[in-house]
Amino acid sequence: MGIVKRHHKLTLFACWVLAIHGLEIRAQDCELPDYCDRLCWSPQGSHPAQSNPVSTDPSHIIVHHSGDNLVWPVGTDFKLVVQAYWDQHVNTNGWADIGYNWLIDRNGIIYEGRGDGVRGAHFSCMNQSTTGICLIGNFELEVPSAAALNKLKDLTAWEASDKNIDVLTGSQHTSSQLDLFHLSGHRDGNPSTTPQSCASGTLCPGENLYSLLSSTRIDVGNYQCYNGNPNLLDCADAVSLSCGVMYSGGTSTDTSSVFSYACNNWTETGPERVHIITPTTDGPLKAELSGFAGDLDVYILGSCDPTDCLGSVSSSSAVYEEAEAGKPYLIVVDSDDGSAGPYQLLVTCPTPVGTENSNLGASIELFPNPGYDRVYHRTPADIQLTNIEIINGQGQVLLVADPNGSINVSQLPNGVYIVRFTDQFRRSANLKWVKN
Numbered sequence: 069m070g071i072v073k074r075h076h077k078l079t080l081f082a083c084w085v086l087a088i089h090g091l092e093i094r095a096q097d098c099e100l101p102d103y104c105d106r107l108c109w110s111p112q113g114s115h116p117a118q119s120n121p122v123s124t125d126p127s128h129i130i131v132h133h134s135g136d137n138l139v140w141p142v143g144t145d146f147k148l149v150v151q152a153y154w155d156q157h158v159n160t161n162g163w164a165d166i167g168y169n170w171l172i173d174r175n176g177i178i179y180e181g182r183g184d185g186v187r188g189a190h191f192s193c194m195n196q197s198t199t200g201i202c203l204i205g206n207f208e209l210e211v212p213s214a215a216a217l218n219k220l221k222d223l224t225a226w227e228a229s230d231k232n233i234d235v236l237t238g239s240q241h242t243s244s245q246l247d248l249f250h251l252s253g254h255r256d257g258n259p260s261t262t263p264q265s266c267a268s269g270t271l272c273p274g275e276n277l278y279s280l281l282s283s284t285r286i287d288v289g290n291y292q293c294y295n296g297n298p299n300l301l302d303c304a305d306a307v308s309l310s311c312g313v314m315y316s317g318g319t320s321t322d323t324s325s326v327f328s329y330a331c332n333n334w335t336e337t338g339p340e341r342v343h344i345i346t347p348t349t350d351g352p353l354k355a356e357l358s359g360f361a362g363d364l365d366v367y368i369l370g371s372c373d374p375t376d377c378l379g380s381v382s383s384s385s386a387v388y389e390e391a392e393a394g395k396p397y398l399i400v401v402d403s404d405d406g407s408a409g410p411y412q413l414l415v416t417c418p419t420p421v422g423t424e425n426s427n428l429g430a431s432i433e434l435f436p437n438p439g440y441d442r443v444y445h446r447t448p449a450d451i452q453l454t455n456i457e458i459i460n461g462q463g464q465v466l467l468v469a470d471p472n473g474s475i476n477v478s479q480l481p482n483g484v485y486i487v488r489f490t491d492q493f494r495r496s497a498n499l500k501w502v503k504n
């Protein structure tokens with residue numbers, strides 16, 4: 069793309085964090101993405117920058133739309149559109165330059181407006197300590213493109229890491245005296261109580277873009293170049309769980325690395341606790357948390373990647389209906405209030421009744437049935453059992469027996485049970501057995 073110039077940022081103010089233990093160094097240094105500079109969108113130089121720019125050090129990034137009274141047709145030359153905004157801002161409004169610091173079109177091309185570190189004219193006369201990014205379009209009428217949103221995130225990640233701005237939180241913006249997210253929409257500036265505000269209220273940046281700002285913050289927070297964490301989830305020490313067996317998790321002293329999972333757009337600020345389970349039959353996998361303080365949430369992941377979140381989450385429980393036998397799933401406990409305390413976690417696997425492998429089941433004899441204190445099994449010579457479990461009606465494993473001997477059932481209360489046999493081919497069979 070010859071028209072787009074590459075500008076390499078000098079790393080003068082790159083933020084380096086030196087870990088206390090060891091020599092690990094964390095760098096927060098997202099790159100400024102490619103952009104179309106002023107000579108790119110105005111090759112004749114007929115839309116000049118102001119001669120006396122006022123510098124500002126942004127604490128807040130303000131997102132806009134251009135709010136045109138139309139949806140730009142396919143094939144629009146957005147350089148001409150940027151020229152038109154400059155002309156309106158300078159010749160109609162009487163401003164020194166185009167109001168925004170940056171603009172982004174629907175194709176994901178970034179245009180230089182006033183550029184980096186210059187006070188703009190975009191935030192209702194409260195521009196000090198802001199930078200203004202305008203997505204070209206009217207997001208009351210249309211939905212922003214993925215290409216434009218991705219560039220908004222890239223540009224935000226660069227600005228935030230360069231200016232040491234925490235995109236996940238907010239603070240009071242001095243010139244508006246409003247408590248604002250560090251990544252806010254123009255409309256967050258109204259109503260302002262300050263005398264310098266010249267806003268009478270705005271819809272900008274449009275509902276369809278404004279509603280994406282929370283997930284944009286989280287997505288930028290997950291940028292490796294931003295948060296400095298090369299491995300979001302640590303799955304190497306995942307705790308192994310068994311279906312139907314309650315696990316008691318202890319307090320964690322780890323730090324939070326993952327800020328969101330793809331199943332929802334909640335912000336997670338607690339340390340992640342990773343568990344692993346492999347169901348032996350196809351069907352719904354359900355994870356439930358109990359016995360905790362604070363606000364823990366649980367997620368089911370198909371891999372060690374927060375974007376590979378499966379099924380539905382309702383805070384302290386998660387369900388994935390289409391779990392596959394023999395495939396490992398990660399069960400992640402995280403919190404949206406920083407909680408790191410103890411918890412209990414119960415994962416239930418597909419109900420075993422009716423899902424047995426008929427071939428294996430037909431070749432196992434289980435006797436006596438009904439029985440009382442000891443039960444025996446017999447299998448053909450080519451089948452080697454590797455595991456025997458006794459499961460109650462709630463799917464909980466009550467007893468794991470020696471696959472090569474008889475089963476002592478004297479401690480079990482009277483009732484109906486499933487005896488699950490697993491063989492050397494990882495096939496399983498569930499036989500109904502009654503104690504009386």
Ligand SMILES: [Zn+2]
Pocket residue numbers: 131132133190254270272273
């Ligand atoms: Zn605006």
